[in-house]
Structures are given as structure tokens and as C-alpha cells.
Amino acid sequence: MEIIVDGYWQNNLGDDLFLKIICEKYPQLMFETFITKKNSHSFSEKNLDFFYIKKNLLSRIMNKLFRELGIPNLKIRKASAADAFIQLGGSIFMLSKNGKETAGEFVRRKILIHNPNFFIIGSNFGPYYSDKQFDFYHKFFSRIFGACFRDTHSYNFFSDLPNVAVAPDVVLGMNIQKYKNEKKKEKRVIFSIVDCDFKFNFPSNKSSFDLKNVYNHKIANLADKFVKDGYEVVLFSFCEAEGDLRAAKEIMKIIIDSHPEITERVKVYNHKSTENSLRLISTASKIIATRFHAMILGWIFQIPTFVISYSRKTTDVIKDVWPEQNYVDIEHVDDVTYQTVEDLNFLPSPILTDVKSRSKFQFQYFDKFLENMVKNE
Template identity: 30%
Template sequence: MTKTLMIAAYTEFNLGDDLFIKVLCERYPDTRFRLIAPQAYKLVFKEQRNLKVYASDSVLLRGINYLFRKTKLHPNFVQKLLTERSDGTVHIGGSIFMQGEGWEEYVANAENLRNKSKPYFLMGANFGPYQDEAYYRKYREIFREYADVSFREQYSYDLFKDLGNVRLAPDIIFQLKYSAAPVQAAEGKILAISVIKPSAKALHGYDKLYYDKMKDIAVHFIRQGYAVHFLSFCQHEGDQEAIGQILNLIPAELQAHTHAHFYSTDINAILAVLAGASCIIASRFHAMILGWVFGKPVFPVAYSSKMVNVMQDARFGGGYTDFKHLAELTAEQVYAGMAAGTLDVMLQANQAEKHFEQLDAYLEPQPLLEGRRSYES
């Protein structure tokens, strides 16, 4: 019997999180998936026939939720109804357990939506950062009730490894297999820079320094004969604004050698730039992962410990920096560091299959062929 699963995910047009959803749906073509997300997500997944997107910003859905909220029956009636009428839920994503203000209310609302009589699969996450022991203890209680919990880095796994339903595997996107035509430049060499707005990542006071450093790196590579392509993975988190700030710092005579790409609904457009790049500056976590998958030299600019944790797990031997040491970084160091920035991720790609073991068993798919890659664009 065909099963129907609810997807819980971060739906703010973030490339990495949208790739998670795509991977999941393409792995199980005979399973029906449901997702509540903004209307434009119907464009993101227009070719995904087994995924139905319910527009969270539609007048109908908002009206129904408003009515039930005013009558104090349920604050998110539509999501609760769809969850009740599904065979289970897959919560897929990366940084989905960062402690924020008012976390108790957030957790209570999420638990109110969960149908505890049906399986709940958590896939591909990392835990934290967190400050309160109560936050950690609360999730220990909750995770015990999940059908499966899979983390993507050792630190998070170690926090919960004594629970019988917790496992470890490399990031799900290590499975990516991309075959479309890459972007090419007239110069023949491309530096791709995925950017962030540091203050949007709680790195307050770093915006100007970061923009100056990215400008310096871009100028240095342009003078070495590169075209520089700036990538925004998530406009909602300020990536597009950051690109504008950096471009304003680049001398006018070098502007012709720069390009900007803003992810909104076309996943393959961004992947094509990364696939065509000669090397990558990765401020975004999944720019680092995708760079390795594409076999490119990568220089990570780590905005959080999760990037450093994954580099350590993968035994990455190339150069990188974090924001504590960003002021010391020079463009010359980045240029030289690219020589050792590649990583063979075949092992990680195979191990990433482990995220799906319990969901495979629940959905009873056809036996997987040995060596099969789960996600193909």
C-alpha cells in the first residue's frame, strides 16, 4: 500500500534545505509526500510528481487557520489535519535545533502538532548550539519517542548516542550526483564565493570585516585571471544583501569580471555554477559539501562549529578560517590554500545512505542496488 508522509522542513528558500526535500522525494517515488510551504515552492518542486505543496500563504489556508485560532480550537489546524491524515512525518534538515529565545513555546507548539501514535523520523540534523541544560534534557525526552534519529556530525551524535534510536551518518547531500551542463566563463577560470550576512548568523560586529575580506579575495583572484561568481543560497537570511555590499567595494574597472547568482526557485542554476567553478570559497555549509562532491578545491569560511565539526569528521586537510581568525586572513593565503582543498567523498556518499535505513524499512522499497546513489538530478 502506498504511504503518505508529512514533511517537516525549513521552507525559506534555502538551497541546502530544499536539496534535502528533493533528495527525500526522489528516493521514494512511490511514496506521496505533503509539505506546507509558501506558494513559490510549487515552482521549486514543479517536476516532483509525488510531492504536494500546500501554500501556507494562500488566502484559503491562512483563513482556515485564523478561524480555528480565533475559536481557540487549534493554532495550526491545517498542518494538524494533514499530519493526522498521513502515515508518519519526516523531519529533514540540518541546523534545526539551535536554541533561540522562547524555545519552550516553540517546542510546545511543535509537539502539539506531532501525532505521537505515528512514526516520526528525524533525518540529517545537527544539534545546537544550545546554552541551557534544560533545552538539551527536553529534547532527550522527545527524541526517545521518535521512530528514528540520524545526525550528520559526531558532536551531535555523542550527545544522544546512549538512546537506542540514534545513529550517525555524513550529510545527506554527499549523495548528490549532478550531470547537467556547468556554467563556463570566457576567462576559463571561475572562483565561486558563497556568501552570508554574518549578523544574520548571530555574528554581530563582523559584517564590515567579512565584506572587506571577500572583496580582497575577489580582487586578488580577478587579477590572477579568474571570473568571480557570487552565490546567494538564501535571500531570507541576507545573502543577497551581502553580495550587494561586497560588489560595491570592488573597483569599477574590475566589475566586469564579477557575476551574481541569487537562489529563489531554480536549484539547478546554482548547482551549475558550483559544478563549473575552478575553486570555491564556502561561507555556506552546503557550498562546502557541494564543492567536495563536485571535486573542487574548497576554502571554507566557517561561521559555526558545525562546519568545523564536519571538516574534522571528513578529515579535510585543506585550509580554512573561522570568524575568530578572519581578521588575520589574507587573499594570498586563500589562493595558496586552494592547492590542498579537494576531498575524496566516495566514502561519505556511501555512508550517507545510513540516514535512510529506518525509513527504507518502514516504506518497504525495492532492494537497493549495490553502490547506487540515492539522488540524481
């Protein structure tokens, strides 16, 4: 049986965890995915094979030409012929503000023509900018085998469809026992960092520059307070491709210039290995999470966590899972004080047990497909 799983494999810890989890959940199955050779080194799962792709100027030009001519590329050809095609990830439905069909929509439309065994697992939806976009996706979701969103807000758009569901984020169901047993918590605070220029997509815009300046200096000042309170600080880059490492280094420079006495207690960490990253996170005594999955990992490791939210996807999940989670929208990050982040709670065990149990329903439609395959043998 050929099962292709597609996602955002750019050495982003959150997305890398999705692929790790599905491989561990179904060890009897062999999965295939599209990935660059460089990024494939993040994965060591034995039941995962790769279709190597290139992401350079020539490949982008060729894919655009194929799309304009309506010619299926490698992904479309392979996925159309597979027994099942899974799109696994969080923000995989980022729609065009001008309403034009994106490359991702072209791929989905072409695959669905030939393969109705199409699954969406773990995503949020939107925002959308036109009725045409909404109608396209309403029709799309109605025709695939099944979709499971990770937040009620996304689910409500398509709740009239019988093959659409909602369940807690995939990563909430991850088995972390081996990481919890390895090391005791240390007096260490992890800051997950984002690049405001990348996230807000306005590198030459003054408001983006101002936000970046405020955010970077706030993190540097909080790091100073934590170190002087006896903590080691880790500036954690979840995704170098999205500018996290660059932002962490910029913050480190601010620390070197403004707080040189603490530099030996501040480290920059760049995610390359899922195992190493999880081991490091498991040792933290606090997390200041700007990345969505830094918040999720804080929850499942029951580490006291403060959230700096840059996206509605974060606040929607907070509302669904734990409205008591302390957070601030990134536009108001300058209001955060050391007192705000010093005394934090962690996700209560009864809530964690509940969401871990319910997160398995992210895979309910794929499980149903597998059951049907067994019956038909």
C-alpha cells in the same frame, strides 16, 4: 500512503537540495510539504505536492494565539493523521536561550502525541541552554521512530538511545553525474556570501557591524586579487531571505567604489532554481565557502575549497569528514590572504566514495518503516 516532509523551504539552496534528494531517492512515493506559493516555484519534482501556507503578520499572530490556547494548527492536524512525518534539514534544532518552548517544539510535541512514525533526517543539534531543554529532547528522540544526525558532536548527546544514529550529510549522497558531464570547469571562483547582521543577529551591535565591515571588505579584496589573476568571480547568494543577496550587493558596491576596473568580471548570482545553481557551481574551479552547503558542494564536485566558518556545525562536520580541510573561523577572516586561498586541495576520492556511501544511512529509519509497511500489507 500519506507522507509529509517538513523543512526550511525559504529558497535556501542547501535546504532545497534536501527536498530534491528525498524525492529522487523514493520516486515511487508521493510526498507532501508545507510551503508558501512563492517558494514552491523552486521545485519541479513530480512526486511532490504542496500544502500552501501564508507567512505574514496575520498568520504569525494566529499561530501564536493557537499555540497559547493549545489549538493544533494545519501542520499539526495534517502531520498527526499522516502515515509518516519527516523533519528534514540541518539546523532545525535551534533552541531558545531563555529556555522557553519554541513554536517548533510545540509543533513537535503535539504531533508526537498522535503520530509515533516521526523521523528526523540530516540535522545537527543545539546548542541547548538548560537541562530542561536537554531532557525534553532526550524524551522526544526516545519516542519517535528514529533520528539520524549529520555530526558526531550532536549524536553523542543521545547516543544512549537505540533509535538515534549518525551519518554524513544528506547532500553528500546526491547524484551529481549529470552536472559533472555538462560543462568543463572554467577559471571561475565562487564566493558563497552570508549577511553577518543576519547570522549573528545583532544588527545594532558594534561588534557585529565591525565583523560585517571586515568580512565584506575581505571578500571584495580577494575578488580583486582573483580577477587580476585571470578569474571570473561570482558572489553567490544561497538564501535571499537570510540576507545573502543584500550582502552580495554590498560587497559589489565596495568593488565598484574601490576596484572599478574589475567590475565586468564580477557577477552577483541569487539562487532561485536548484538546477541552475548546481550547474553554475559545477563549472567553478575554486569555491570560497561561508555557507555550510557551499563547502559540501565543493566536496562532492571535488572543487578546491576554502571555508570561512560562522558556526560550529561547519567545524564539527570538517572534523568528522576531512580534518585537512582549509578553513578559518569568521572572527579571524581578516587574517586570510590571497596566498591562503590561492593553492587549495579538493576532497580526495577515497574519502568522497566513503562518505557518499555512508550518507545513505541518513534514511535508515525511514527505510525500516517502509519495509515494515510492505511486510504488513
